[in-house]
Amino acid sequence: MSGLTPDAIMLGLGELVKLLPIAFALIVVIELFTWFLCAKIIRTKFTLAYVMLAPGIVGVMALIVFPFFYNMFLAFSNMSMTKFLTFSASLQIGLQNLIDVFTVPVLQRTNIGTLIIRTIIWTFVNVFFHVTLGMFLGILLNRPLKLKNVYKSLLILPWAVPEVITSLTWRNEFHYQYGFVNIILKSIGLEPIMWFQDPFWAMISCIFVNIWLGVPFMMVITLGGLQSIPQDYYDVAQIDGAGGWKQFVNITLPLLRPILTPATALGIIWTFNKFNVIYLMYQGGPIEGTHILITAMFSAIFENYRYGFGAMYSLVLFVMLLGISSIYYKIAGGFKEVSE
Amino acid sequence: MSKNLSKNLTLDEQIQKRTMSKKKTYWKAGDTPLQRLFINIILIFASLLAIYPILRLLTVSLRPVDMLLTTDLRIIPEGATLNNFIALFTERDFLLWLWNSVVIAFGTVVLSLFLSTSAAYAFARWRFPGYRLGQIFVMTQQMLPAGMLLLPIYIIATRLRLTNTYTGIIIAYACGSIPFSMLLLKGYFESIPKELEEAAHVDGATTLQSFTKILLPLATPAISITGLFAFMNCWNEFMMARVMLQKNSLYTWPLGIRILQSQFNTTWGQYAAASILVAVPVMALFLWSSKYIVSGLTLGGVKD
Numbered sequence: 001m002s003g004l005t006p007d008a009i010m011l012g013l014g015e016l017v018k019l020l021p022i023a024f025a026l027i028v029v030i031e032l033f034t035w036f037l038c039a040k041i042i043r044t045k046f047t048l049a050y051v052m053l054a055p056g057i058v059g060v061m062a063l064i065v066f067p068f069f070y071n072m073f074l075a076f077s078n079m080s081m082t083k084f085l086t087f088s089a090s091l092q093i094g095l096q097n098l099i100d101v102f103t104v105p106v107l108q109r110t111n112i113g114t115l116i117i118r119t120i121i122w123t124f125v126n127v128f129f130h131v132t133l134g135m136f137l138g139i140l141l142n143r144p145l146k147l148k149n150v151y152k153s154l155l156i157l158p159w160a161v162p163e164v165i166t167s168l169t170w171r172n173e174f175h176y177q178y179g180f181v182n183i184i185l186k187s188i189g190l191e192p193i194m195w196f197q198d199p200f201w202a203m204i205s206c207i208f209v210n211i212w213l214g215v216p217f218m219m220v221i222t223l224g225g226l227q228s229i230p231q232d233y234y235d236v237a238q239i240d241g242a243g244g245w246k247q248f249v250n251i252t253l254p255l256l257r258p259i260l261t262p263a264t265a266l267g268i269i270w271t272f273n274k275f276n277v278i279y280l281m282y283q284g285g286p287i288e289g290t291h292i293l294i295t296a297m298f299s300a301i302f303e304n305y306r307y308g309f310g311a312m313y314s315l316v317l318f319v320m321l322l323g324i325s326s327i328y329y330k331i332a333g334g335f336k337e338v339s340e
Numbered sequence: 341m342s343k344n345l346s347k348n349l350t351l352d353e354q355i356q357k358r359t360m361s362k363k364k365t366y367w368k369a370g371d372t373p374l375q376r377l378f379i380n381i382i383l384i385f386a387s388l389l390a391i392y393p394i395l396r397l398l399t400v401s402l403r404p405v406d407m408l409l410t411t412d413l414r415i416i417p418e419g420a421t422l423n424n425f426i427a428l429f430t431e432r433d434f435l436l437w438l439w440n441s442v443v444i445a446f447g448t449v450v451l452s453l454f455l456s457t458s459a460a461y462a463f464a465r466w467r468f469p470g471y472r473l474g475q476i477f478v479m480t481q482q483m484l485p486a487g488m489l490l491l492p493i494y495i496i497a498t499r500l501r502l503t504n505t506y507t508g509i510i511i512a513y514a515c516g517s518i519p520f521s522m523l524l525l526k527g528y529f530e531s532i533p534k535e536l537e538e539a540a541h542v543d544g545a546t547t548l549q550s551f552t553k554i555l556l557p558l559a560t561p562a563i564s565i566t567g568l569f570a571f572m573n574c575w576n577e578f579m580m581a582r583v584m585l586q587k588n589s590l591y592t593w594p595l596g597i598r599i600l601q602s603q604f605n606t607t608w609g610q611y612a613a614a615s616i617l618v619a620v621p622v623m624a625l626f627l628w629s630s631k632y633i634v635s636g637l638t639l640g641g642v643k644d
Contacts, residue, residue, distance in 0.1 A: 004435040008589060010445035015506040023451055046468040048547055056459030056518050063515030064481060074492060137386060140379050147380075154387040155392060160450040160626035164594040165615045168601045169393055172400075172608065180396055220630070229467060242414035252399070273486035276580055281600075294486055301491050302583055310491060316487040325483050 018019045027055040074311035097165070097312035106313065107304065108109030110288045119272065119292040122207065126271045129211045131264055133216025139252070142226045152223075159216035167280035170209045172282075181205075199289020202282050206290050209333075212275045218263060225259035226252070265328050272321060293317055382607065394619070401425065401612035424609040425617070434614055437596035443506055444513070444592060445575050451514035451571045452521055453563060459518070460525035461551055478519045487579050490514075494583050509584045513574040521566045528562035529555065565632045572625065593618055 005237070030282055034054040038047040076094030079087035105111045141152055173179040174195040182192035195205045229252065236248045275294050278284060284291035291299065297317060301310035395415055402420040428434040463474065476486055495501065502508030532555060540550040556563075578594045585591060591599075597618070601612035 004433070008436055009439065011438060012506060016443060016447050019447060019507045019510060020450060024454070028410070046466055049462040049468045052458040054464040056522065057456045059455050059515040060477075062520050063493065063512060064489065064519075065477075067496065070492040070496065071489065074495070079495075124343050128483065130469040137383070140383060143379060145376075145379070145383070147383075151383045151387055154344065155383075155390050156627065156630060157623065158390050160623040160630070161394065162594070164576065164578050164597065165397075165619050166393075168611070169397055169615060172601070172611075173393060173396060180392075201503055206489070212393075216390075227582070249531075254589075275486050289542050298487055298579070307491060307495070309636040313486040314485060316489070318483070318488060321483050321485055333587065 030058055032055050071314065074308060075315050077308045077311075078306040079311075081307075084307075087308070093308065094335050097309050098316075100309055101313050101316050102277060106300050107284075107288050107291065110291060110296065112293075112313075112316075115291060115293050115296050118203075119294075122203075122292050123268060123271045126210050126214060126274075127208055127264060127267045130214040130218045130267055130271075131260065133211070135216045135222045135256070137215065137219045137241075138222025138226060139248075143222055155219060156216045158212050159214075159220075163213070163276040166213055167209065167277050170205070170212075172279045174205045189340070196282065197286055199286055202286055202290050206278055206281050207232065210271065210274060210280065213277065214267065218260075218267070221259060221263045222256065225256045228259075229255045265325065268328065269321065269325065272324070293320075351485075355429055356402050356586075362502055375422060394539075396613050397612045397614075397619075400609055401460065403609050405609065424576045424613040426616070428610050428613050432600070432610060432614075433588070433591070433596060434593075434617075437591050437593040438618075440506075440590055441592040444510055445571050447506065447510035448513040448517065449567045449571050452517045453509065453567050456518045456521035456566070456578045457559075457563060459523055461529050461555065463522065463526045464529035465547075481519050490580060490583055493580075497584060503639065504587045504590055506590070509520060509581065512576070514582065516580075517570045517573060521570055524566045525562060526557070526568070528559055532558055564627060568625065568629055572622065 001219055031054055033048060035051045038044050038050050038099050038237060044050070065126070073089060075089050075097060076091065077089035078093050079089075080096075102112055106115060139141050141148060141155075145151065174181055176182060176194055176196070179195075186192050193201050195201050233251050233255075234247055236287060237251060242250065272292075273294055274292075275298065276294055278295045279298065282290050294317070297310060297314055300306050300313060341366065399415055399417055401424050403417045403423070404419045404421045404423065462468070463471070497503045497508045497512070500508075502511070535556075536554055537547075537550045540554055541547075576594065577592075581592050581595055585595065593614070597611060597614050600607045600614055
């Protein structure tokens with residue numbers, strides 16, 4: 001039996017046929033209303049701009065801005081699976097939630113301090129290897145090679161595979177007996193490793209998978225940056241007698257900086273937020289040993305059903321991420337540098 | 341042309357030209373054979389590391405059921421069969437998962453493009469009051485922790501009875517993709533010369549007419565690429581789908597494939613087969629569009 005019955009097909013089509021016309025009708029209504037408001041009542045010369053913006057703004061308000069503030073409200077409530085409708089909210093409960101975030105384990109045994117340290121290690125190690133390996137491969141690929149394009153398309157593949165498949169596949173390949181990682185370890189005379197059982201090795205395998213996943217992006221970014229460096233610089237350096245390493249430090253690195261800086265910033269935010277790899281590999285286990293901040297949030301909310309607590313916890317994460325990014329932009333000179 | 345030209349040069353000139361061109365690319369071509377060997381070895385090793393897990397998927401998907409549990413590392417296994425692929429269509433709901441993903445992705449892309457194209461044009465063309473606020477919003481929005489809005493959206497959807505429907509998740513995906521799509525399209529609209537529109541205005545077209553008649557047709561490639569991004573994002577999405585779709589009959593392929601991936605029993609072969617079938621088209625699309633993705637990500641995130 002293949003589940004795709006005519007009924008299932010009709011269900012999908014039916015919902016689309018209902019949803020899309022209603023959505024378009026709604027868009028038109030919103031536009032007409034905005035037009036009326038801007039042209040007849042406020043009389044602004046930007047009427048057309050606001051009319052064109054209005055549907056998008058309504059969508060963003062409904063699904064991003066409103067949920068954001070609703071989440072803030074939830075942070076001051078004691079909502080949970082059992083108190084889904086009968087919850088109460090007050091400043092006191094909110095403060096209690098905030099204290100809980102820092103004192104009570106986020107899950108069963110791991111508290112936020114451990115998670116923060118683990119996330120910092122996770123992010124740092126990953127981004128470090130993404131940038132160094134990506135830059136290394138990018139520089140090698142920028143040299144004259146016969147098979148350059150072949151290498152390039154092969155090396156970019158890890159980025160192209162859907163993350164869900166990457167994580168689940170690697171999870172299988174870290175199997176003690178049948179995964180190829182241990183088979184290869186054995187064939188070169190090393191002891192096979194119990195990747196699933198030991199939190200340390202589990203984390204190592206997660207980091208390995210995420211490095212495998214993230215290098216191609218940095219490699220492509222580096223290649224793009226290298227191609228914009230004029231060859232003359234290297235010629236002059238050559239005449240002055242600068243060797244390969246000196247050229248790299250004094251020409252390549254500074255000129256790559258403006259393109260690598262925003263890419264690294266993106267990389268930090270992405271790695272901090274990397275839910276799929278950790279969650280799909282071991283669901284944060286064994287014994288909560290591979291949870292990072294983001295996956296712990298998901299587990300606290302959708303597996304332990306602590307909604308009020310989870311909402312406050314997510315706010316704390318938001319503040320952290322905002323802090324990290326703003327510090328980073330200050331140090332690195334911000335996005336402005338790049339667009340110029 | 342160039343051949344004829346070089347024939348007319350004297351030998352001296354030719355030699356000079358060659359040494360000059362050699363000098364010019366000295367740094368690039370200056371690798372000694374040993375260095376080249378080294379570079380090639382490193383790149384071959386890295387490429388192997390990059391494709392080996394994908395090749396392994398192929399191997400496992402071709403294994404007959406009784407050969408699943410083996411420590412054999414050959415690429416084409418002994419007694420290779422397509423049984424796993426067949427089982428996927430006859431025994432599993434694989435087609436249903438794909439159908440669900442298609443329905444959701446299609447709805448998302450249509451809705452998202454409709455909402456973001458006109459908004460992007462407004463942002464590219466006018467500096468209206470509130471412009472700066474919009475910029476700040478898009479910047480901060482990128483810094484939301486992944487899944488932070490999942491809980492409120494889930495609760496709202498539950499109240500509105502939109503969980504376990506296509507409608508709910510389509511709306512959530514589409515609205516969530518507006519900021520990024522808008523950034524991409526705004527950059528593109530800004531790159532179209534203003535003179536085009538001004539010429540149209542001289543000919544008596546209104547702004548709305550110049551948008552629909554001139555800019556939209558010109559922007560078709562950019563709109564398709566933006567649509568492709570929105571498509572790939574929701575096609576591969578796991579977290580939101582996991583929360584919003586709990587009925588098996590509504591599972592998208594990332595949710596369904598997880599059922600198959602119970603460890604090393606008979607479904608491992610089916611999991612690998614399903615992964616191959618899903619990943620190959622996605623990878624092809626990705627490779628084809630990768631240069632746009634890079635410029636989109638860097639420019640989209642960067643442009644003030």
